[in-house]
Amino acid sequence: MKAYDLAELAIRNLRESVLRNTLTTVGISVGVASLVAMLSLGIGLQQMATRRLVKSGLFDTIVVTSRRDLRNFNRDEEQNGPAPVESPALDEPSRQKIEQLTNVTEAFPDLRFITSFTYETKPHLTMVAGIPASYRTNDAFEGMQGSFFSSDMSDEAILQKTFAAELLGKTAKPGSDDVPVAELAKPLIGKELTMRYAERMPSGESPAKEGSTSEPSDAPDTTSYSIVSRERKLKIVGVTDLDPDSMRGPVRARVLLPLKLVQSLHVVQPTALRDTTQAGSKVPTYSTVTVRVKDPGKIQQVEDAVRKMGFNTFSMLDATRSLRRFFAILDLFLGIFGSLALAVASIGIVNTLVMAILERRREIGIMKAIGASDADVKKLFFAEAGVMGAFGGALGVALGWMIGRLINIGTNIYLKRQDLAPEQIWFVPWWLVGSAIVFAIVVSLVSGLYPAARAAKLEPVQALRYE
Amino acid sequence: MISTTERKPPGGIQTEDVCRHYVMGENLIRAVDGISVQVRAGEFVALLGTSGSGKSSLLNLIAGLDRPTSGAVVVEGRNLAKLSRADLAEHRLYTVGMVFQSFNLIPNMTVIENVELPLRFAEVDRARRDSLAREALNRVGLSHRLQHRPSELSGGEQQRTALARALINRPRLLLADEPTGNLDSRTGTEIMNLIRECNDDLGMTVVMVTHERALAEQYAQRLIFLADGKLVDDQPNDRSLTGTTSQGGTGREGV
Numbered sequence: 001m002k003a004y005d006l007a008e009l010a011i012r013n014l015r016e017s018v019l020r021n022t023l024t025t026v027g028i029s030v031g032v033a034s035l036v037a038m039l040s041l042g043i044g045l046q047q048m049a050t051r052r053l054v055k056s057g058l059f060d061t062i063v064v065t066s067r068r069d070l071r072n073f074n075r076d077e078e079q080n081g082p083a084p085v086e087s088p089a090l091d092e093p094s095r096q097k098i099e100q101l102t103n104v105t106e107a108f109p110d111l112r113f114i115t116s117f118t119y120e121t122k123p124h125l126t127m128v129a130g131i132p133a134s135y136r137t138n139d140a141f142e143g144m145q146g147s148f149f150s151s152d153m154s155d156e157a158i159l160q161k162t163f164a165a166e167l168l169g170k171t172a173k174p175g176s177d178d179v180p181v182a183e184l185a186k187p188l189i190g191k192e193l194t195m196r197y198a199e200r201m202p203s204g205e206s207p208a209k210e211g212s213t214s215e216p217s218d219a220p221d222t223t224s225y226s227i228v229s230r231e232r233k234l235k236i237v238g239v240t241d242l243d244p245d246s247m248r249g250p251v252r253a254r255v256l257l258p259l260k261l262v263q264s265l266h267v268v269q270p271t272a273l274r275d276t277t278q279a280g281s282k283v284p285t286y287s288t289v290t291v292r293v294k295d296p297g298k299i300q301q302v303e304d305a306v307r308k309m310g311f312n313t314f315s316m317l318d319a320t321r322s323l324r325r326f327f328a329i330l331d332l333f334l335g336i337f338g339s340l341a342l343a344v345a346s347i348g349i350v351n352t353l354v355m356a357i358l359e360r361r362r363e364i365g366i367m368k369a370i371g372a373s374d375a376d377v378k379k380l381f382f383a384e385a386g387v388m389g390a391f392g393g394a395l396g397v398a399l400g401w402m403i404g405r406l407i408n409i410g411t412n413i414y415l416k417r418q419d420l421a422p423e424q425i426w427f428v429p430w431w432l433v434g435s436a437i438v439f440a441i442v443v444s445l446v447s448g449l450y451p452a453a454r455a456a457k458l459e460p461v462q463a464l465r466y467e
Numbered sequence: 468m469i470s471t472t473e474r475k476p477p478g479g480i481q482t483e484d485v486c487r488h489y490v491m492g493e494n495l496i497r498a499v500d501g502i503s504v505q506v507r508a509g510e511f512v513a514l515l516g517t518s519g520s521g522k523s524s525l526l527n528l529i530a531g532l533d534r535p536t537s538g539a540v541v542v543e544g545r546n547l548a549k550l551s552r553a554d555l556a557e558h559r560l561y562t563v564g565m566v567f568q569s570f571n572l573i574p575n576m577t578v579i580e581n582v583e584l585p586l587r588f589a590e591v592d593r594a595r596r597d598s599l600a601r602e603a604l605n606r607v608g609l610s611h612r613l614q615h616r617p618s619e620l621s622g623g624e625q626q627r628t629a630l631a632r633a634l635i636n637r638p639r640l641l642l643a644d645e646p647t648g649n650l651d652s653r654t655g656t657e658i659m660n661l662i663r664e665c666n667d668d669l670g671m672t673v674v675m676v677t678h679e680r681a682l683a684e685q686y687a688q689r690l691i692f693l694a695d696g697k698l699v700d701d702q703p704n705d706r707s708l709t710g711t712t713s714q715g716g717t718g719r720e721g722v
Contacts (some may be wrong), residue, residue, distance in 0.1 A: 372560075
């Protein structure tokens with residue numbers, strides 16, 4: 001029989017017992033819907049995680065440290081590589097060299113120090129970090145009140161909420177809810193904060209101010225430097241809701257300043273105390289340089305180039321690999337759970353078709369008597385299963401799409417209530433639509449195998465006797 | 468009895484010691500028990516006998532609806548006992564047309580759809596299918612009932628539909644199993660006249676199963692009597708002795 005005739009006959013037969021076939025089709029569609037909803041949720045979560053990670057700078061970031069530095073991320077490299085003293089210093093020329101590597105967007109030093117701030121006459125000691133202008137789009141600043149720095153050199157500060165709370169004397173008691181960021185930001189934004197810090201000056205240059213202290217006299221002249229106490233007035237422009245203890249590289253500080261401003265201050269860095277040979281030099285030396293790569297796929301390439309220059313590197317490449325593996329397993333499990341409903345639905349197809357054979361035994365006998373071959377009868381039952389699968393699949397995709405959408409809407413209502421930014425946790429790609437329908441058809445056809453074979457095997461003379 | 472060794476003309480039927488036995492519980496039913504018979508192409512033969520005599524079983528064997536337990540059923544030179552299931556289906560599709568007592572129309576299809584169904588199996592394209600079905604229905608006088616369902620038709624109309632369906636693939640063999648059994652005598656005569664036209668005008672070989680001797684004598688050229696699965700008599704019949712167009716001429720007495 002021709003395919004068109006087959007489809008026509010199949011649809012006609014399905015219309016004959018509308019209720020039963022509709023229920024079977026709905027069964028398939030519920031199965032497909034659960035599959036689509038589960039997988040679209042898995043895909044959505046994965047995309048959200050990837051989006052978040054790319055935005056957070058973890059995916060495209062390499063942290064570079066000097067091998068001279070004892071605080072090394074890569075112990076193996078330290079043991080196998082050149083001796084710490086022979087390896088190059090992570091200074092400004094090295095940073096510039098790294099920045100000129102292909103596929104590197106920027107390379108900026110990690111400048112942080114602990115210092116004292118005065119707000120309304122009270123002193124507060126905390127960690128300060130310089131952050132580059134590119135962090136304006138980082139999701140770390142999504143929940144920020146106020147604004148980002150107006151320029152890379154402006155005398156402005158962004159505070160973490162815990163420090164803001166400390167300044168206002170509103171330290172949250174353990175177990176109690178945090179004070180909302182907006183409440184902390186209101187009295188602080190626009191206010192002035194005074195930072196006291198120690199400027200490092202190479203020896204030979206006379207201290208510009210009173211109150212300077214010299215390095216201990218046993219240090220050789222070539223490496224000696226002076227430390228000058230300074231003060232700088234900063235304007236508070238923003239308060240972020242980030243936890244300063246979170247894994248966020250440069251923002252692991254309670255006060256954030258524009259990076260260029262921090263560089264211009266020549267604040268004493270921890271490396272200066274350890275690496276005395278460089279300390280007296282006018283060239284700034286860094287403990288860590290953060291390298292941002294154009295494309296997360298190029299991380300390995302850039303990392304290799306930086307290592308060749310004699311530095312240690314650390315990236316989240318391995319972490320993202322295991323993250324991808326996690327999502328692959330998550331998708332697999334969601335898919336298996338989604339498929340369970342489809343498996344139940346396929347039993348429904350078998351049942352419907354076996355019932356149809358019993359009911360249509362005589363009809364099968366008639367068809368055979370007037371010339372239908374086993375293959376014709378088999379194909380007809382197969383086509384009926386396939387048509388139910390196609391309809392069920394299409395209906396199921398629509399249903400799954402709606403379920404996913406409802407979950408998304410529900411989640412976003414919840415997020416909004418919690419004062420959090422909306423998030424797309426659900427995504428139905430076109431390949432999922434197509435493959436879900438194809439899968440439904442395949443499952444239906446497999447379910448139709450046994451009934452179709454049974455119908456084809458009927459002996460015409462016996463089938464005709466059946467009333 | 469005609470010798471089985473005689474050279475068989477094309478379109479003929481030949482059974483050689485054919486048996487069809489069924490096991491029912493502990494009993495062996497010998498529905499057909501060693502029948503050897505030959506039907507020449509273009510002949511109109513009636514198979515007569517009481518119910519259970521094996522006449523329908525023999526017809527089913529010739530139709531390829533059933534397979535013999537032993538012996539051979541040769542139709543147009545092909546031994547049906549040796550054919551594959553697919554070849555047997557092809558035999559039913561192209562070589563024979565069948566009419567049943569209970570019409571055997573598919574209830575959810577219209578008249579024209581029922582008639583063109585064998586053409587679907589023969590993979591004839593849509594337009595040709597439609598014209599052939601209309602032509603066949605026209606021949607049996609049902610061109611005004613194309614879109615009706617079997618349940619909306621009288622018994623006679625249903626049997627005409629079945630006859631149109633049997634003829635649609637232009638088979639050389641028409642097999643009729645009690646074609647007038649469910650019809651009143653007037654409609655029965657109409658159907659029998661149509662069957663006779665197939666024999667006279669189209670030259671088709673007709674094998675008709677009936678238990679009405681008068682009907683057989685009126686239309687068939689040869690009467691074959693069966694009892695208990697065995698052939699008991701085979702005699703020529705001069706149908707010109709009885710009128711073929713008389714109304715109500717189908718006798719109802721058994722044989």
